[in-house]
Amino acid sequence: MTTTALPAARAAGRAAALPWYVAAALVAATxxxxxxxxxxxxxxxxxxxxxxxxxxxxxxxxxxxxxxxxGSLVLKTTFAGTPEDRxxxxxxxxxxxxxxxxxxxxxxxxxxxxxxxxxxxxxAYGLDVKVLSPPHVLLALGIWAIQLGALFLxxxxxxxxxxxxxxxxxxxxxxxxxAILLQNVATIGIEQVGFANLAHNAVYYKVAAGxxxxxxxxxxxxxxxxxxxxTAAACYMAFSLVLIWILQLAPATPKLAPxxxxxxxxxxxxxxxxxxxxxxxxxxxxRRMGRNRDWRLSVLLGVAFLAxxxxxxxxxxxxxxxxxxxxxxxxxxxxxxxxxxxxWRYRFWRADTNPVTPTALAIAAILAVASARxxxxxxxxxxxxxx
Amino acid sequence: xxxxxxxxxxxxxxxxxxxxxVGSPDTYFEGTAGPYPVxxxxxxxxxxxxxxxxxxxxxxxQEVRRVLVLPVYWDPRTAAPPPPDVAERVPGDSTLYxxxxxxxTGGSYGVQVTVEGAVGSGTALVPVMAVATRxxxxxxxxxxxxxxxxxxxxxGAVTLVGAAVKESGLEPGxxxxxxxxxxxxxxxxxxxxxxxxxxxxxxxxxxxxxxxxRTGLFQPLHATAxxxxxxxxxxxxxxxxxxxxTNPKRQWTPLIPDHGHLVHLFLVRDSTLAGFAHLxxxxxxxxxxxxxxxxxESGRYRLYADIVHExxxxxxxxxxxxxxxxxxxxxxxxxxxxxxxxxxxxxxGNVVTLQDGSTMTWERGDAPIRVDHDAPLQFxxxxxxxxxxxxxxxxxxxxxxxxxxxxxxxxxxxHPAGTVSxxxxxxxxxRQPGDTVRGALGKRLTAMEKGSGEQGAGPGGASGxxxxxxxxxxxxxxxxxxxxxxxxxGPYRLWVQVKRSGRILTGVFDVEVRPAS
Numbered sequence: 040m041t042t043t044a045l046p047a048a049r050a051a052g053r054a055a056a057l058p059w060y061v062a063a064a065l066v067a068a069t070x071x072x073x074x075x076x077x078x079x080x081x082x083x084x085x086x087x088x089x090x091x092x093x094x095x096x097x098x099x100x101x102x103x104x105x106x107x108x109x110g111s112l113v114l115k116t117t118f119a120g121t122p123e124d125r126x127x128x129x130x131x132x133x134x135x136x137x138x139x140x141x142x143x144x145x146x147x148x149x150x151x152x153x154x155x156x157x158x159x160x161x162x163a164y165g166l167d168v169k170v171l172s173p174p175h176v177l178l179a180l181g182i183w184a185i186q187l188g189a190l191f192l193x194x195x196x197x198x199x200x201x202x203x204x205x206x207x208x209x210x211x212x213x214x215x216x217x218a219i220l221l222q223n224v225a226t227i228g229i230e231q232v233g234f235a236n237l238a239h240n241a242v243y244y245k246v247a248a249g250x251x252x253x254x255x256x257x258x259x260x261x262x263x264x265x266x267x268x269x270t271a272a273a274c275y276m277a278f279s280l281v282l283i284w285i286l287q288l289a290p291a292t293p294k295l296a297p298x299x300x301x302x303x304x305x306x307x308x309x310x311x312x313x314x315x316x317x318x319x320x321x322x323x324x325x326r327r328m329g330r331n332r333d334w335r336l337s338v339l340l341g342v343a344f345l346a347x348x349x350x351x352x353x354x355x356x357x358x359x360x361x362x363x364x365x366x367x368x369x370x371x372x373x374x375x376x377x378x379x380x381x382x383w384r385y386r387f388w389r390a391d392t393n394p395v396t397p398t399a400l401a402i403a404a405i406l407a408v409a410s411a412r413x414x415x416x417x418x419x420x421x422x423x424x425x426x
Numbered sequence: 427x428x429x430x431x432x433x434x435x436x437x438x439x440x441x442x443x444x445x446x447x448v449g450s451p452d453t454y455f456e457g458t459a460g461p462y463p464v465x466x467x468x469x470x471x472x473x474x475x476x477x478x479x480x481x482x483x484x485x486x487x488q489e490v491r492r493v494l495v496l497p498v499y500w501d502p503r504t505a506a507p508p509p510p511d512v513a514e515r516v517p518g519d520s521t522l523y524x525x526x527x528x529x530x531t532g533g534s535y536g537v538q539v540t541v542e543g544a545v546g547s548g549t550a551l552v553p554v555m556a557v558a559t560r561x562x563x564x565x566x567x568x569x570x571x572x573x574x575x576x577x578x579x580x581x582g583a584v585t586l587v588g589a590a591v592k593e594s595g596l597e598p599g600x601x602x603x604x605x606x607x608x609x610x611x612x613x614x615x616x617x618x619x620x621x622x623x624x625x626x627x628x629x630x631x632x633x634x635x636x637x638x639x640r641t642g643l644f645q646p647l648h649a650t651a652x653x654x655x656x657x658x659x660x661x662x663x664x665x666x667x668x669x670x671x672t673n674p675k676r677q678w679t680p681l682i683p684d685h686g687h688l689v690h691l692f693l694v695r696d697s698t699l700a701g702f703a704h705l706x707x708x709x710x711x712x713x714x715x716x717x718x719x720x721x722x723e724s725g726r727y728r729l730y731a732d733i734v735h736e737x738x739x740x741x742x743x744x745x746x747x748x749x750x751x752x753x754x755x756x757x758x759x760x761x762x763x764x765x766x767x768x769x770x771x772x773x774x775g776n777v778v779t780l781q782d783g784s785t786m787t788w789e790r791g792d793a794p795i796r797v798d799h800d801a802p803l804q805f806x807x808x809x810x811x812x813x814x815x816x817x818x819x820x821x822x823x824x825x826x827x828x829x830x831x832x833x834x835x836x837x838x839x840x841h842p843a844g845t846v847s848x849x850x851x852x853x854x855x856x857r858q859p860g861d862t863v864r865g866a867l868g869k870r871l872t873a874m875e876k877g878s879g880e881q882g883a884g885p886g887g888a889s890g891x892x893x894x895x896x897x898x899x900x901x902x903x904x905x906x907x908x909x910x911x912x913x914x915x916g917p918y919r920l921w922v923q924v925k926r927s928g929r930i931l932t933g934v935f936d937v938e939v940r941p942a943s
Contacts, residue, residue: 086508087528123598129590129592138590138593142586145579145583148578148579152572152576155568162473163564164473164639165473165475165558172635173628173631195594199597199598292508294528296497296499296504296507299506425598426593426598
C-alpha cells in the first residue's frame with residue numbers, strides 16, 4: 040500500500056471534509072443494516088410483525104434518506120453545481136452526480152418498489168412463507184445498492200484527495216462500509232455460517248471461503264489505511280457486538296404459535312465470525328507481496344484466509360458452545376421462541392453427515408482463491424474510483 | 427416479474443372454494459361465552475399463513491372489561507399458543523370488538539373468544555378452518571406500477587454500469603475518450619443481457635411459486651356418487667375415492683359423527699333446484715356410505731356431503747349424480763332423513779305451508795338483502811290456527827337451514843349457532859393434551875354422542891353453542907334465527923328444516939341477494 044511508509048501522525052494532522060450527502064448516505068446504509076438485523080431478531084423473538092415495526096422503519100428510513108439526500112445532490116449538481124462539482128460527477132440521463140449517488144438512488148427506488156410488491160406477495164401467497172422471495176430479493180438488492188453507493192462516495196473522496204496520504208477518516212469510513220457488506224454476507228449465510236454449532240461441518244468453510252475473502256481483499260486493495268482489512272474486520276465484529284449487547288436489553292414476548300421457548304427479550308444475532316485474525320493475515324500477505332502479481336497473490340490470500348479462518352473458528356466455536364460463553368457479552372445460547380430446547384444447543388451440527396475432510400478443505404481453498412481474485416479485481420477498480 | 431403480474435391481471439378472476447361449505451369461506455358463530463351471548467364472525471384471509479379478521483359482537487347489554495381472542499391449532503403436539511390478543515373496541519359501536527387472527531398453519535383452529543366483565547368471564551370456542559382458497563389477482567394499477575418501476579430499474583441499472591465504466595475512474599473534469607466510451611457501450615450490452623436473464627429467472631421463479639401455490643389450494647376430498655337398485659328400492663352410494671383418503675397411510679384424521687351422523691348428504695336438483703333431500707348415509711367402511719334414496723324425480727342432482735374429521739376439520743365434498751329410474755316406495759335408512767320437491771315460493775311471498783298444515787314465515791323485513799351484510803334469517807313456525815308452535819330438536823338443533831345459489835357456486839349448511847360444525851367445536855372443547863393418537867378423541871366423542879341421545883336446542887354445552895351436546899335438553903324456541911351474511915350476489919334458494927310432532931318439515935324460500943353496495 041502507498042500509505043504504509045507514512046507516519047500516522049502526518050495523516051492524522053489533516054482535517055477531513057465529509058460532505059453532508061456522504062454523511063447521509065452512511066447513516067442510511069447503517070440504518071438499513073441495523074433494521075435488517077433487528078427485523079431478524081424480531082422474527083426470532085416475537086414472530087408477528089406489521090409493516091410499521093421499528094425494524095421495518097429503520098430499513099425503509101435507509102432507503103428514503105439515501106434517496107432524498109442523493110436526489111437533492113443530483114438536482115443541485117445538475118442545475119446549480121460548481122464546475123468542480125460537475126467535474127467530479129458522472130452523466131446519467133442528462134443529470135449529473137457521483138456514481139455512488141446514482142447507486143443509492145437506484146437502491147432507494149428498488150426498496151420502494153419492493154414494498155407494495157411484498158405486501159401483495161403476502162396477500163397472494165401467505166405471510167413470509169419463505170424468506171427468499173422475489174420481493175425480498177428486490178429489497179435486498181436495494182439495500183446492497185445504497186450500501187455500495189455509500190462506499191463508492193467515500194472511496195471517491197479518498198481517491199480524489201491530492202495528498203499522498205489522504206485523511207484517515209475516509210479510509211475508516213470505507214472500512215466501515217466494507218464491514219456493513221460483511222454483515223450482509225453474515226445475514227445471507229446465517230444458516231450456513233451463522234451459528235457456532237455449524238463450525239465443524241464442511242459447508243461452513245466452503246460458504247465462508249466463497250463469501251468472505253472477496254470483501255476483505257477488496258478492502259485491502261481499495262482502502263488507504265495501514266491495516267485496511269483488519270480495520271474492516273474489526274468494524275464488522277464491533278457492529279455485531281454492539282447490536283448483540285443492545286438487542287438483548289429489549290423486552291419481547293412471542294406472539295406466534297408454536298411457542299416452545301418463552302423468550303423474554305429480543306434474541307441477538309449470533310456471535311460474529313472472528314474475522315480479525317484472517318484479516319491480519321491478509322494485510323500482512325498483501326503488504327509483503329505488493330501489486331502486479333495478483334494471480335499469485337490471490338492464491339496466497341485464499342490459502343492464508345482459509346488456514347487462519349479454519350484454525351480460529353474450529354477452536355473458538357468450541358468455546359462458544361461451552362458454559363463460559365453463555366453470558367451477556369457473548370450473547371450465545373439464545374434461541375428462537377419456536378425452538379424446542381435440547382442438548383442440540385451444545386453440539387456441533389452435521390459434523391458426522393458433512394464432515395470436514397481434506398477434500399472439503401481443498402474445495403474451500405479453491406473457493407477462497409477465486410473469491411480473493413475477484414476481490415483483487417474489485418479492489419483495483421475501487422482504487423481507481425474518482426467520481 | 428411484472429410481466430407475470432400483467433398476465434395474472436388478465437387472467438383476473440379470483441377463484442373461491444371453501445373448506446366446510448361451498449363458496450362461503452367466512453365463519454359465523456352465535457352462542458355464549460359464559461354469561462355473555464356473542465356473535466362472532468371470522469373473515470377468512472383465503473391464504474395460509476394469513477391474517478383473519480375476527481369481530482365479536484356482544485348481544486346483551488352487559489358491562490364488559492375486555493374481549494380476548496386466541497386461535498389454537500388442533501394438534502396438541504404443535505399448538506403451543508402465545509398469550510391471547512385483546513380485541514379492540516370498534517369506534518362508534520360499544521358492543522363490537524375486532525382483532526386479527528394469525529393463522530400460520532393449514533388445518534383447523536379452535537378460536538377461543540373470552541369475554542371478561544362484571545359478571546365473570548366466559549369462553550366460547552369457534553372452529554375455524556385455515557386453508558388457501560383463493561388465488562389473488564394482481565390488479566391493473568399495481569401491475570402497471572410494478573411494470574413501470576421494473577423498467578425504470580432495469581434501464582437505470584444498465585445506465586449505471588455504463589457510467590461506472592465510462593466516467594467513474596476519470597480524474598474530475600477529464601472527458602472520456604473514445605476507448606472508454608466504446609468500453610462503456612460493451613459493458614452496457616453485457617449488462618443488458620445479464621439483467622434480462624436475471625429478469626427471466628425471476629419470472630420463472632414467480633411462475634414456480636404460483637404453480638406450487640395453485641397446487642396447494644384446498645380442494646375437498648374427491649367423492650363419487652352412484653345409484654343401484656336393491657329389491658325395487660333405489661340406493662345411493664357415496665364413495666370418498668380420493669387417493670389421499672384411500673391411501674392406508676393417509677394424513678387425514680378419521681371422521682367423527684356430527685349430530686350423530688358421519689355424513690350429512692344433501693341432494694339439490696341441478697339448475698331448477700326443484701328437489702332437495704337431506705340424508706345420512708350409513709358407513710359400509712371408511713370409504714363407502716349408502717343411503718336409501720327418497721322418491722325424487724328423475725334428473726341431475728348436485729351432491730354436497732358434510733363431514734368432520736377428528737382434527738376438527740370440516741369439509742363439504744361435492745359430486746353429481748343422475749337419477750334416471752323411477753322411485754318406488756321409500757324406507758328411510760336413517761330416521762333423520764328428509765326430502766322435498768317443493769319448488770320455492772316466489773309467487774306467495776314469505777309464508778309457506780308446511781307438510782303438516784302449519785306455516786313457516788320468514789321475517790325478513792322489506793330491506794333488500796345484500797352481500798356481506800347481516801342477513802335477516804329469522805323464521806317462525808305457526809300451527810294452522812296461526813299460533814306459534816314449540817319445535818322439537820332436530821339432530822340436536824332447533825333447525826337447519828341449507829341455502830344454495832342457483833348456479834351451485836354457493837352451498838351452506840347453517841344452524842342457529844352459525845356455519846360452524848358442532849362436532850368440530852366439541853373436538854376443541856374436549857381435546858386433551860394426550861390426544862395424540864388418532865382415533866382416541868373420536869372414540870370418546872362417539873361414545874358421548876351415543877350416550878347423549880337427542881337433545882333440545884338451547885344454550886349450554888362445552889363449546890358455548892346453542893344445542894351443544896352436554897347441555898341439558900331444552901325445548902327448542904318457537905322462532906329460529908341463523909347468523910349469516912351472503913358471500914356473493916345472485917338468486918338463492920333456502921330450505922329450512924324443523925321438527926314438529928316427530929315429523930321433519932321443510933320450508934322452501936327464494937331470495938335475490940344484491941351486491942354489497
